[in-house]
Amino acid sequence: MPVLNLNKTQRRKLSIFAKCVIFSFLAWALFAVSSNYVYTIKASMQYVNAPDNRAFHPLQSDTVNVRLEANGWQLLFSSFQSTAEVIQVDLSGLRSRNWVVFANQLGFINRQFPANKRVISVSPDTLYFDFSKQTERKVPVKALHRLQFQKQYDIIDELRVSPEFVTITGPLDDVVQIEQWETDTIRASNVNGDLHTVVHLKHNQRANISVYPTAVEVDIPVGEVTEKILEVPLKVENGNQFSSVKLLPGKVRLTVMVSLRDFTKVTAGAFEAVVNMDDWVEDDIKNLPVIITKKPEYCKMIRVEPQNIDFFVRR
Secondary structure (H helix, E strand, C coil): CCCCCCCHHHHHHHHHHHHHHHHHHHHHHHHHHHCEEEEEEEEEEEEECCCCCCEEEECCCCEEEEEEEEEHHHHHHHHCCCCCEEEEEECHHHHCCCEEEHHHHHHHHHCCCCCCEEEEEEECCEEEEEEECEEEEEEEEECCEEEEECCCEEECCCCEEECCEEEEEEEHHHHCCCCCEEECCEEEEEECCCEEEEEEECCCCCCCCEEECCEEEEEECEEEEEEEEEEEEEEEECCCCCCEEEEECCEEEEEEEEEHHHCCCCCHHHCEEEEECHHHHHHCCCCEECEEEECCCCCEEEEEECCEEEEEEEC
């Protein structure tokens, strides 16, 4: 590989040239980030000041394109932002009409952004709404949880929620689609006893639906658990087309996790294990898989032995 040999004067000239290039690049970069630019972001909408006693359906998507003017620094930092923008939309104008114009709300929207960013426009500029009569419905509350237990502890009974039902109000078409309302996720670690907490309901994503109350009490029964081994007789489903079906073995061994409180109450009769002869007739499988069709709600299945059964049939 040839080596470039430069004398002292040439090296000095090269050094000056490199410094000029670096200085020019820094000057250009400083000018670029100091200039203002117009760019577009997507933002989801959060409706505020909705009129009372008027249920409404938005007739467009819940996201809009927002055109912003900002300097190069803000544009650069915005490109690293991972969270989506959310803008509030004032619906007080729906008391007298069925549309909202963004051009009339630019001042309100600009106050939601930093002073060094300016909202130029929002597209689409006009939002349309369809109104209908409000209706009420009571739906059950579903408590969500993500708990980490101490070893040999777990939930041992049904969660108790108070109140069990909440009242949702909104347009009939929307209300009838809601079967339950979830809470925020209850989180705890190293749990070894009953939990009692007040938890808020999940934030309402639809501005045309209101929920009352907005928080509930949740009791989670936690206790010590242990393994229990049971032998459960196997049953045959869809075997009437044969004169007889012989299963080998005729029972399965279940290893389950049960609470110490219910250890003696949990018996083989609380479980049902079946094999389905249609699996053989339709798929010609050699061994029938064991299916557990019934078990107590707060028993955890650890093992099923064997998981597949040999059989003989007489047609």
